Amino acid sequence: MGGIWSRVGPPTSGLRVVRGRLLLWTERVNSTLPTGLGVFNAASLIFFAFIGFESVVKLTEETKNPKKVIPKALLTSLAIATIFYILVAVAAISVVDWRSLATSKAPLADVASAIMGSGAGLFISLIALAATGGTTLMILLTTSRVLYGFGEELKKLKFLTKINARTGTPLIASLIVMVLSLSFLLFKEIDIIAELTNFTIFITFALVNLALIVLRYKVPKMKRQFKVPWTIGKFPVLPFLGLLTSLFMILNLKLVVIGLGLIVTLIGIGLGELFDVKALRLIKKIVR
DSSP, X not given: OHHXXXXXXOHHHHHHHHHHHHXXXXXXXXXXXXXXXXXXXXXXXXXXXXXXXXXXXXXXXXXXXXXXXHHHHHHHHHHHHHHHHHHHHHHHXXXXXXXXXXXXXXXXXXXXXXXXXXXXXXXXXHHHXXXXXXXXXXXXXXXXXXXXXXXXXXXXXXXXXXXXXXXXXXXHXXXXXXHHHHHGGGOSOHHHHHHHHHHHHHHHHHHHHHHHHHHHHHSTTOOOSOOOSOXXXXXXXXXXXXXXXXXXXXXXXXXXXXXXXXXXXHHHHHHHHHTTOHHHHHHHHHHO
16 A cells, blocks of 8 residues: 555545645636726626526427426526526636636637637637527427417407317417517627527516515415425515515616617506406505
């Protein structure tokens, strides 16, 4: 054993080397990271990367044993994606300075190029394009199901329930979603579109959390399939934190985005009034 240690060193020496390298790496990363409100502004924008996970819920009617499968699918996919996002972010700022990444049009491609050469950048760009396409398809798929649901509920929108005989999917609803999605190609500022999308998600999350809090007090005896844990009396803590977080994220968006988002929200409420949406009637009843 002594002969082995004399050649490779005792185990503790290897641990010291690893610890030393980790400390050097941590010092390097910490010295280059931005601080202050800029971090929250970035968080409000990058939230776009998490859009789509909640859409899994909209496929409940097409899922076997949804009460068990959907929550597991939602939480598992969110956890896996978050871990990968963190690992990619840490790896990126370890290779290329964050200031360079902030001004880059293709940050991950620049990181790959710095490690493996210029050809790797193109490869990473193709992977990113494919991943973005997958997320987009998921959103288009679930949004068409939302329109189909409107058609089932409202007689004025009954045409949205037309089903393709071969595929069994909502035909008219899918075509409408496709046309509306293509219209966004007319916008040149992609960051405005991303932030506006984030606004609609934040306001939706805020209203959902607020609704849950109100329901706990207005309709305490309602039969619930799932009850959010961690309550103080009747007051649910997690929805309250979710409400505060969503509102805080909205405040970190650009003023023009908040203005446009409020306009879109008012248009949505107006359409709900126009078509006499059942959910909107229920909300009014509960609030009163």
